Each structure stands twice: as structure tokens, then as C-alpha cells.
Amino acid sequence: MNRNKKPKLAVWKFASCDGCQLSLLDCEDALLDFAEVIQIANFPEASRAVIHGKYDISLVEGSITTSHDAERIHKIRRQSKFLMTIGACATSGGIQALRNFADVTRFNAIVYAHPEYISTLNKSTPIRDHIYVDFELHGCPINKLQLVEVCSAFLHGRKPVVPTHSVCMDCKRKGNPCVMVAHQTPCLGPVTHAGCNALCPSYNRGCFGCFGPKETPKTSSLAKKWQDLGASNDEIMRAFRGFYSYAEPFRKESEMYED
């Protein structure tokens, strides 16, 4: 990278809610400083001006759900030096990956009067299934401070500091009483990637896994603990089949509890 030139940033969207790219605009205090050091070259949600590639850094939001998008992502990879996926959709297929467990033609008929107008793939898949990804940032939505950290690490040529431990660690750190122990509330915290600062347990509710599986999660032990707390098979299946349903550890565990 030419040190005298601002690195060029592009933001790309696939099937998603726009929330993760909005995190960038939600960096209210940092946004203008950010634009001082990075050239926002292609970010349609924020600007109608497009500066053509190659891009030093590409942020990709959303999952692949159409054959057109499955082609488009390859073009984006070719234009990008460093490509980072942001959020549950891009890193795991997102909530719309629930179609992967059903028949999408049935869904089409439920939502649309003319299913024949709709062109879609049977599955919603993460970007990594289609191209090489340099870095994945998890969360539904991502934590904007982590986004700033990863971009800043990239600018300084260092490794980003993004913890990989479970939500439980953050709960302990915050001094939250464990919701499973204290209130018998089923919680996905032990198997879920940190990043939300133990948000749900801090609000007296169980974690529902919106940062996806942590590294080497013991999903089967947790599922057993849930059974001890009285959770039905269906409850356990739905818990793992949420915003990260298609991430392998959660997918496999949910299948164990399918009827």
C-alpha cells in the first residue's frame, strides 16, 4: 500500500438488513476522523459518488442467496486487496439461512403471489463458501467498536484485537450473576462468541447467540444443561436455529433435536 495515499474503502451489500453497514454511519464521533484517514470510495448507502477499484479494503455485508450474487462476489474479490465480511449474514448465512432447513419453493408461495417472478437459490450461504475471505467479523449486528478496531489494525498493519472467548467471560468480568444459575434461564452464553459485552444477561435475559459459535463450543453439554432446566427438544432446536443457524456447530446441534 502506498503510504502517501489514503487507502480506498468499499462497502458491498448482499442479502441483509443493512444494519452492519449502518454501524459505520453509527460511529458518530469517529466518522469524520475515519474519513480523514480512509477514502470512502464505494459505499452506496452513504454516497452516490463511486470511485472505481482496486480497493484496499472491502467490507462485505449479507449472504449469497441468488445466482447473480454468487457471480458478483467473485468480481468484488478481484477488485479487493483485503476483504472482510461483516455480520451474521456474511459470515454464516444469517437469519435467512433458515430457508436451508426448509423447501424454499414453499416459502416463495407463502410470501409471493407469483413465485415464478422470483429468482433465488435454495440456500443462503456465507461469503466464505464462495471466495477467500481475509477476515470475518461476527455479530448480528456487529459491534461498531470492533469494526473500528479491525480497520485501524489494517491501517497500521497489525493483527486486530478481537476476543474469541465466550460471552460467559464477559459476564464474569462485568460481575453479572449467571442467569442460568440464578434464575434458571436458558442461555447460549457458554457457546457464543464474545463481542456484545454480555448484553442480554446484563438485561436479565438469556443470550440468544447473535455473535455465533465461539471457537470449539461444547454445544452438546450446553444442550443437556438446557434439558435439565426443563427445555423441550423443540426449544433447544430453535435456540441453535436462530441468527447463526447455518454455522456448523449450531446447525449440527439443532439437527440433534429435530423431530
Place this chain on the structure above:
Amino acid sequence: MKTNQTIKVEYLARVEGEGGLKIRIKDGKIADLKLNIFEPPRYFEGFLRGRQYSEAPDITARICGICPVAYQMSSIHAMEAVFGLKQSGYLRELRRLLYCGEWIESHILHAYLLHAPDFLGYPDAIQMAGDHPEVVKAGLKLKKTGNEIVNLLGGREIHPINSRVGGWYKIPPKKQFLRLLEELKWARDAAIDVVKFTSTLNFPDFERDYEFVALSHPDEYALNEGRLISSKGLDIAVDEYEDHFEEQHLRHSTALHSNHKGFGAYHVGPLARYTLNYDKLSPIAKQAAQDAGMGTTCNNPFKSIIVRAIETLWACDEAIRIIENFEMPEKPWVDYDINGGIGHAITEAPRGILYHRYRIDSSGYIRTAKIVPPTSQNLRTIELDLYEFVPPRLHKSKDELTWECEQAIRNYDPCISCSCHFLKLDIERD
């Protein structure tokens, strides 16, 4: 521009989601005009079937990262309608507070970062900040104030986690709300300036006789509850919505288009609320509107930026009122029994009415779900605006006209992720 041409916006910028516009002009007239929505379908109404009622607020929030609170509010109110639950007292007030936070955040995002650059001739707010740094900084700070309400009460600004059927998981301590007051008072003053600032922009002379549709409540500027009324005499309960409105599926759009049966296209959002509920605005908001030269109705969609500013001012004022009257409810939620049935709700998302209907079985499972987002209700109106907006402007250069068409679409702050996704302008001249 030549008399036979095509105007094409491949990918409409500064809207949420993916869409485009294609206008074909033949002999100086519009031969065809399509707002093309190519946001990939995500099938929420399909996979909600078989989920528990209690999961709907978190799942439907993911339809839109810009207005998740709206989805949570509509789904929660619909479920509460099934269970015969009615919120009252301060629990109800807190829901209004959360919604005010989202309105402030979303309206300012649109007014400053997405819409104002059109009026001032910048491609985006960051370049606008080069010449008007104080304006953009004040906008970002104001937006942050809205986000802080959602952060405190919802846990985080995007996809908050604290709302549930019956109330809240936890209500933060009073002192944390009081801490927001000072900033909100600053925000209220700043919003008065936003109203002034937006009213000085240049507006195209463009008005249409819309049918405005909004929620209306006898005692307050409606957010979560009320009857659905229109400027052409409609006055119905929210559960009668589907008797009067229908959705059509068109080939060029993965978003469904809504239609008021027997009336046609209609208009939802800030202009509709302002025109139908002006008398419910707080005195300070009315005063600012008057000072900005606004009447009690507004039929120019380009002026929606002023109305968003007025609603932002109202939302700051309302948030202050709610916090100043803080009383900690005995319990964060009210208990209820699960029973089967059908529940409907309409709430006012920043972009207009958001309709949810669920059928729940006696074990609390969702059997069917129907969601009608505000943008799909405005899509036909946006197309009709362009049909009238473009012909008198055909003498302009293609670039200029294309930009003006984009601006005319952005008047509605279209959230295509909700209705499906993004915009693409494609103007074709034979």
C-alpha cells in the same frame, strides 16, 4: 435531453437496500417507468411459521437494521392483541420513549447524511462536511442522542434486545435516564436549528394531491396505538387493515406494491402524519413549523426533510417529557396467559405505518405471519411522483435529471431492505 432516451439509475445510492429506476422516454413522453427492486427475498413470513410468538420481536427486527424498533413494536403489539393485553402507565410511556429514540436516529440519519447532500449538491455528507463541518457535526451529535435512548432502553442501537411481549426484560435505574436529559435538551435546541436550516433549502415546485394514511390517536402524536385514518375519509380499526388494503406482486420487484382498494396509491410517513396529526404536535414543534413557514399540511414530498426535522424536534420534546415524569414500574413486564388467536398491529415506523398480523395457536406457535412495511406502501406513490416530476424537466441534462429523480425517490427515505432492498435508476430513451 433528447426526446427519445432512457434514464437509468443502476443502483440508487443513499437509500437502505438495493433498487434501481428505469424510465423510457418516447417522443418527449414517459413510455415506461419502473422502480426496480432487486433486493433478494429473505422470506421472513415463511420461516416465522413454527417459531414461538416470543421470538417474533427479535427475528422481525432483522428485517431492517435502520428501524428495528418499529418491527419489535409492531410484532409485540400484535402478540399482545392476541393475548388481550393492553399496556398502560409508565410501561407504555417507555415504549414511546424507545420509539422517539429511533425516530431521532433515523430521521437525522436521513435528513443529514442521506437527503441534505442532494439539496446542497454534494454526493455525500462526508464531502458536505468539508464545506459545512459544523452542520454535519451537529447532525451526527443529534443522531447520537437518539441512539443513546435506544442504547439505554434497548441495550444497543441496532437490533436492541430489551423489549418483550408484556413489557421489558429490565428497566434501567432512574438516574441513567436522568443522565440523558441534559443531552436531550441540547438536542431539542439543536433540532429547532435543523428545522430552520432545512427550511432554507431550495425546493422544487412540486405538489400532488395524495391520499395520506397514518395512525391517529385522540390524545397524542400517534406511535404505537390509534385508528388508521386517511385524508380521504378512511377511519378504521387496525384489524380492518386488510379489508381496505391489498398487496400486488409485480414482475420488476421483489417488494410487493400496496394499494388502497377503490382508491389506489397512497402515501405513508412523515408528510402523512404531519398533515393528519398536526394538532397533536407539541407547542414547541408547532412554533418551529410556523417559524419555518410551514402550514398545517404539506403536499410537497421534497419538503419531507423539513417535516422530518419537525418530527425530530417533537420526538426530543416528547422524550424529555417522558423522562421528566419518570416513575419506576413495579415490575418490568405484566403477566399474561397464552391463548390462540389472531392479532394485528400497526405502529408508526420512521418511514410510515408498519402492519403485522399473526395467527398463533394455543401453544404459542406462530401459524401464519403477514408483514407490510412502509416502503412497499409508498412504492407506487414514488412511481406516480416520477410520472409527474419528469416530463416538465426533460430539457435538463441527463445527469442533472438523473440526480433529481434519485432525490425524488429519496424523499421517501425508502428502506428497501424492509420492503425487500436497494434502488437502481435506469432511464431509457428510444
